[in-house]
Amino acid sequence: MGARRAVGFANTALMQTPMPITKDLVLVGGGHTHALLLRRWGMRPLAGARLTVVNPGPTAPYTGMLPGHIAGHYSEDDLSIDLIKLCRFAGARIISGAVTSLDPQARQLHMPDRPPIAYDIASINVGITSNLPDLPGFQEHGVGAKPLGRFATKWREFLLSDQPREIAVIGGGVGGVELALAMAHACKGSAKVTLIERAALLPGISDAARDTILRKLRDYDVTWEEGKEVAKVTDRAVYLSDGAAIPARFVVGAAGATPHEWLSQIGLAHQAGFLSVDENLRTSDPNIYAAGDCAALPAPRPKAGVFAVREAPILYHNLRVALSDRGQFRPFKPQKRYLKLISLGAKSAVADRRGGGLHGPWVWRWKDWIDRRFMNKLTKLPEMTAVSLPRERTADLAEALGPKPMCGGCGAKVGQDALSASIGGLASGARSDVTHLPGDDAAILTNGGSQIVITTDHLRSVTEDPWLMGKIAANHALGDIWAMGAVPQAALATVILPRLSENLQRRWLDEIMQGAQEVIHAAGAEIVGGHTSQGTEMTIGFSLTGLMDRPAITLAGARPGDCLILTKPIGSGTILAAEMQMKARGNWVLGCLDLMVQPQGEAAKCLAEAHAMTDVTGFGLAGHLMNICEASGVGAELNVGSIPVMEDALELARQGVRSSLFAQNAATRAKMTAVSSAQTDLLFDPQTSGGLLAAMPAEMAADAITTLRKAGYHAALIGQIIQGPAHIIAHAP
Missing domain, CATH: 3.50.50.60 (FAD/NAD(P)-binding domain)
Structure with missing residues (x-):
């Protein structure tokens, strides 16, 4: 097949009007049928539909290769379907977690630790278990x-x-x-x-x-x-x-097939826990479909992967019919006989069909070829390419557009030089009750005897999950409050939604605000209002106030001899850029997102005696450290090998993966002494909801790191403050 058009990238670049989203299609489970459906959807999506996949993890196993994996012939990667890559290809959002119940009347899925997920049409492909729950012991x-x-x-x-x-x-x-x-x-x-x-x-x-x-x-x-x-x-x-x-x-x-317990408790027709479906793969609720081993076909068939694979094109077609209300449903007609290729321990197998029993290494090679061909369909996806630029255009349009899609999160922000030139001289000093702090992302308001920190921040979406994005954006915005040693007080939300039907507007806003509320309430603050509008994509921001009962921790207090402490690994910009290019593994991406939602409130308490502190965000570790150096009139030494890095971000950097903001951040290199390397390049990687960087009195640093690690932070001593001028010496590992 030809290269897939990068619809989102092209629409943003060429300022085309995006189609409103009006329907939610939710795929429960990442089984073989749904995995193949995602590939088909990526090649031919349905305008107006948002596709969501809910699965307990970022991967799903191809069970045909399981015996070979246990025997040692395949690695776990060989049989793991990366659902995050597939979802990126399909333009779908993915939610990591296990569904525990479904409400057909409310059309909602329920999961632990997050709000319900609404659907218009749902499809279930969760496979079976072999847990033998009734067997003692x-x-x-x-x-x-x-x-x-x-x-x-x-x-x-x-x-x-x-x-x-x-x-x-x-x-x-x-x-x-x-x-x-x-x-x-x-x-x-x-x-x-x-x-x-x-x-x-x-x-x-x-x-x-x-x-x-x-x-x-x-x-x-x-x-x-x-x-x-x-x-x-x-x-x-x-x-x-x-x-x-x-x-x-x-x-x-391995005794037969055991259905997931919740399937029999949701009010749908079932056969011993397996959802009954008609020839169109619809359950007793016309808005819910089921496929694979969790479904009971009208004509009973064994629980075999061959049926799940052959259901995929039928399910894909019928879901499109249900969403569009156009066309005719297609029946699934499973064959009565099928080829069984059975592994025999070593690289040998037996072929069973029509009474035959051919066997030997050549049958294994045949089975291996079939299995790898199936996996290649789901791993070697057509490359995403942007549409051609118009013939008539400005001379520098291609240069401004760049060769790759713009990153989300802090990778989509304006560079530090442009920002400083724009806002650097705005403060007039006309008000004595407003203290502007050069280089800081916040200001201090004085009201009587009280000091209030005020700040604002917003993010272009890094995930299509509104609830998770609400949590990330809230944690990101709170970073400025925590970095100054303030206690969060109140928040105003600013939300830009893509074009949606009125019903979906409510759904998305509910998810965003529930995620944000969890974070902001846990931080001790209140969401007091906000503003919404519609645009080309989801963007979430917060304006926040914080209270201080002691002098603020700013950029300007660092002293020679202070130790530099970092509370989170770096590398999120690289991993997010790789995910957009389908070069990052799903578990790397989920690990990155998990770090983004880790709040820094407790870390700020551990670092309350810091002389200077900042949160590491869009300008990268080097850029934010340089802000401390310039404000404090000092220099810094970094031990690059001591800086914690997110899983495989360094390997991606070695492959040349860079965030779209990297080049602008790398301008800080002119004020540094550093050996060029992929590890050093990560110093310029923009971070979204990054950690705190603190200049801590040397005598307190060891205890602070011990306390931070006990509190669950990946804290590390990464360098020290030295005598000025403002300059960073990055020692190679």
């Missing part, structure tokens, strides 16, 4: 084969332990047998593996394929118990109903 001493994350982690821990290699697999279907062979192979002949099946081993498999698999089980010395019920699981054994004990230090549940 299993929750404490066993692990389900699904979901993958916990199982893979427990398996790695077991392999690294010195426990006896005694393994029991509860469930003798294809999945259980594949895992038993994979674990036996990974243990290189040192394991005693037992399969336990309440009926007959390998139901639904041809005799030829079954004979091949049984021979391979014998080759690996895997034993099996057929027609046996499990009574309980302990930390040392699996006990059968006849009293027999099977020694086991690692117990895996």
Whole structure:
């Protein structure tokens, strides 16, 4: 397929009128069907629809490669579908968390620790579990084969332990047998593996394929118990109903498919917990669809990935019909027979179809090619390119536009030089009750005997999740209050929404303000009002006041000998730029966002005796440190190797990833002595909701860092203040 048009980038650049968003489509779960749907949506989105994905984490596993991963043939990355990259490609927002209930009447999804998520149309593709909740002792001493994350982690821990290699697999279907062979192979002949099946081993498999698999089980010395019920699981054994004990230090549940409990509690028709769907993949509620293993088809079929994959184009089409009220629904007609490729531990497999049982390394290579082709569809996505510029344009339009989309957050701000030139001379000194602090982002108002800090800040969206963006913007704006040692008092919100229907305006504002309110109330302040308007994209800001009962901590108090303390890692601008270019892994992005919502109020209390302090935001660590140096008339030394950096931000910097504000921030290099390197370049990386940078008396620094770390901050001693002039010496690691 051809290169995908970067719609958002092109519209912003060419000042086209964006289409209003009128409908919310929410995909619950990142299973195979939804992952393929996201790819299709990215190639052909539906105008007017906002697409949301809710998933417990940033990735979803491709279960076809799970036995190969357990056997050691694939890394976890090989079978992990990066949903954050897929959502960026599809123009969708992603919300990390597990849905615990759904209200069809209110059309809302419920999750722990955040407000409900509204939908117009929802689709559920959450797979199944293998947790055996009714088996005594299993929750404490066993692990389900699904979901993958916990199982893979427990398996790695077991392999690294010195426990006896005694393994029991509860469930003798294809999945259980594949895992038993994979674990036996990974243990290189040192394991005693037992399969336990309440009926007959390998139901639904041809005799030829079954004979091949049984021979391979014998080759690996895997034993099996057929027609046996499990009574309980302990930390040392699996006990059968006849009293027999099977020694086991690692117990895996692979006995059939267990639906997620909440699915049967939401008032929809279901079959033993699996949502009943019609031929169009609709549940008993016409606004809710379901696909994959969590759905029960009209004509029963095994829980196999082949059906989830083939449902994707049907679901994609039918959701578009439901949202647009145009066209005809397409029925899903699953085939009765399908090819089963079954792993045999080593790089060998058996092919079962129409009674055949072909097997050997060549079947593994065939299976491996099919599996990798599936993953390549979801990882090697068409490149995003901007639309061509108009033939008639100003001479420098292309230069101003730049080669890449503009970053969000502080990466979208105006550079320090332009800002200083514009506002540097605005303060007239006409009012004695207003103290302007050059270089600071706030001012001090005097009212009688009281001192009030006033500041404002706003952000271009870094995430399409309004609730999360509200939290990030609130924490970011509070940074100026905390950096001056003030106590937050009141806030006014300024919100620009993209064009939305009236119903969605309410939804977005509710989410934004609930997220912001959590942060601002926790800081001890009140939101007292605000202003809204519509524009091309979501932008959120706050004007804040803070109270002080002691002299403010400003930029101007740093003294030679002070230690420099930083409370958060740097690198958010690089990671966000990489995410926009689909070069960052999902877990890096989520880790970055988690740091953005970490409040700095407690950190400010730990640093209350600092001589000078600032929050590290748009100008980068070097720019904000230079502000301290210039205001205080001092220099600074940085130990670059001691500066905490967000996960893999350094690797991305080595690849040449830079925020769109980087070049302007790098002008600070003229006032520095530094060896050029990717690690040094991160000093100019714009930070969104960054940490506090404090010049602390040397005798207090060690205790301050200890206290900060106990409070959960990634605090570090990164350098010291030296005699002026204003200059930064950055020592290479």
